[in-house]
Amino acid sequence: MRLTFLGKNSQPNQSPTLYSTDRGSYVVQGWIVTAPGILAKIALADEETVVEVPAKLMSHLEQDGISGEVVNLIPPIVHILENGNYIVSGVPVTDEAALEHMDIPDGETCVEVSRSAVLALVGS
16 A cells, blocks of 8 residues: 555644555554443444544644545544544555554554545535
């Protein structure tokens, strides 16, 4: 899988990041979700997991030609936290070449989400 960097929302030792792929998808890097109360509210397929990202991370979709605000809070956004952060579901990224291209701090992981699912989130 080839990644194209779209943008990130960094803080010291944290770096939620958004990439497009050559497979018609996006890779969303964010914080690992471990809170039992949040995980209990989310129904996931067996092969899926979730990451937490700031809502403003999605503004980087513009770099891939997708403009507009996230207005449809549907999967892959499966929960919104009180602070406004999104919980995003997807398939864990296991492609070694892609993972080597990324800088993933402790406490973070990444998921792959289809382009069509992301397009359904955005209003023009």
